[in-house]
Amino acid sequence: MAEQTVSYRIGDRLYLNITxxxxxxxxxxxxxLGSHRVHDFDLTLAQRPSQAEILVAVDDPRQFSEVVFCGFGEPTLRLQVLLDTARHIKHNGGRVRINTDGLANLVHKRNVLPEMADCIDSLSVSMNAQDEAVYRRHCAPALPGSYAAMLDFLAAAPAYIGDVTATAIDGLDGVDIARCEALADHLGVAFRRRELDVVG
Ligand code: SF4
Structure with missing residues (x-):
């Protein structure tokens, strides 16, 4: 079996693919759409990497401007592994970002932000849409209440995390970037417009 890609480097950042x-x-x-490729990396996971495998894949976090939890999966679904890895990275002088769907509190049925406060420097949350109808069309959430839960997560996050950014992808049918940005502003977080097919 070919070795799976647990971490991959783009520019001066290291990305972790934990689920x-x-x-x-x-x-x-x-x-x-049937592909697990980002740039030249195949992010197919035959099995989810263990904590030990992830730490080996991080190596020395000071080599990177930041270590980003980001793959073709939602990293907060492996919350304890994520937090333990993030604490290891912080302890060894690195910076940590999570690229997330913002649904951790809904999935885990509690506010997990206090657990992130000591080990996560920044959150990039996929808002993806200015209203629930457009969100459901593009994101097809499995859990009822996902859009409202994501907005609640965004609104609560700045009390715990210093750098919180909502993102939306320009060019998707019905997505109004100006309204997404206004919503982010209303929630008290930064906003970043992403382009289709650009990772990071
Ligand atoms: S949250 Fe959406 S964009 Fe992110 S990995 Fe899952 S399906 Fe893909």
Missing amino acids: DRCTLACRFCPKT
């Missing part, structure tokens, strides 16, 4: 599961099935996602 291939999500509760969304985004229509724009390469995974949903």
